[in-house]
Amino acid sequence: MGRTYKQLCLEERCEIARLSAGGSSIRQIAAALDRPPSTISRELNRNSGVQVGYKPSYAQQQMRARRWTGSRLEREPGLRRAVLERLGRGWSPEQVAGRLAREHGRRVISYESIYRFIYAQLTRTSDFSWRRYLPRGKSKRGRRGKRGGSPASFIEGRVSLDQRPIEVADRKTPGHWEADLMMFSKYGQQILAVHERTSRLLLGVPLASKLASGVAHHLVRLFEVLPQPIRRTVTFDNGTEFAAHLSLQSLLIKTFFCDPHAPWQKGGIENAIGRMRRFIPRNTDLEKLPTRRLRKSIAAYNNTPRKCLDFKTPTEVFAAQVLHFECESTSRLSPGRQCAGDDSGQGVRRVEPEGRLRGGPT
Template structure:
């Protein structure tokens, strides 16, 4: 027997990265960790992390755990048993057309009544019926309930999807009355497609920041948010107020990385973070609901944000949010448009 050095890993023991690990990779990347640091945190080899990032990189060089998962599934996809075995496929379709349920077909095969046909699991037959390549045959019409799409097999999701949330009613007075700079509100703006824009609004100065997301998962949202706050001066990073969208479920990472407190509005009370809601309304001038965000460049989005931050506000004494922020930093800046 050939011995291996202590700590070596045989290829037969290799496990593919899970969805949870891909989410952690996205978060750690946004937090500025190196490939070696990510590998150490996940207990993986550096080559595994490098291969994952290179193989699943987006055109712009970014990394999305959702896109990476989809690419992995596509690579691993194989023809279903019922697609490669024509005789077995014909048997299953005939029995379904006669009113048999997938469970009855699977049970019949398991009992050995058809010795020349392989045994199938009930779930294998359901997966075959609802497989994309079978949609044209509409095999679902043979099922008892005749549902075009299958209901997910999972228990009812818990309503408590955001852990360690603190109520907005516990927010300190200096946050509530806008006396102190560095307290933010966050929200997502949705247009024609599901790809959202993350909007961050500073409560006292009314400065607004925004960035596009690759998706609406909690991992992608917090990755983008930490990337933005990393470029913000530490003195301007005190707290963030959210609504109850599960995209903000990873809010605790803001405390871990920047020491920022997080607060959550009451259910169905987005008006409690009125600053960012107002900013969203103003942004709709450039981001109407019918707009396909994939056609909007990052430069165009940031031009809109600059316009928003260089527009004088009555609540600021008709100076701009940028001027107000600079005043908080001890700088007096005059802006002229003529």
């Protein structure tokens, strides 16, 4: 009679791992699975990882890898010629797979198999001309990393968020701000947005460019009209447009920066910009946006009740909790009024609660 052999299945491999971890011997495991001891011994020797030991999923992967006989494009020269000929025309793997399926009335090959075949050739032959068969011409899968490291390395005097005063985190102390740029689809259009953490008040100034010197100039103009107790710190991300942040030291404002690739650490301004997208979408052309509409959009945000403020508006909280500081500088900003960026780029003026500029066009 012929001798038959049945491969171990995943369930049996799970049982081997459990019994082996429990200290059972090879013969005990073999008896429990009704398998020859040599089968268990071979399984443990061949499919155990150096660092992870014997793991059922890893053992299953090892078994499949040994049984792999190459991709279809390696086994079928005719199919390989058909695929490469179409790739040579500039078709993407997905287009090639879809067209072949249409011509044959069934799926012939998946686009994933084509990608794997091309990248396998790059790895095995080190012939990087194979990447020209792909629409993007990439020699590796995934996103390409940015060169030069994080922009944080180009910011002089950068202080990490870890060193920011603990009192900033609970949002109970006024005078701590966050700043970012609200970007738009058209190149060169952006709004400098500044957000007060306690009241959630938002200020906005359209910018003609992202030059660090210009951004710093507008930040100084925004904050210089405020009394000293409510201009304590500002938190930025690591964009180089904030590289001239040291200019704020003239106003005794301390500046801090989020960790690289962690803009969520200044979540207040991120949330505010997201809310402003309801009024001013990303595809808005700022050159065609009326000045009055921009003012009304910022006023609408500042006069919308917020759950986090017990359904008060940022304007109300800013007036009641921030502008009550009695110091000499409050004479320039009366109680009951809010600040908004001068959309003409001339700095900051006083505005009525409805968002109308005092002394500006109506």
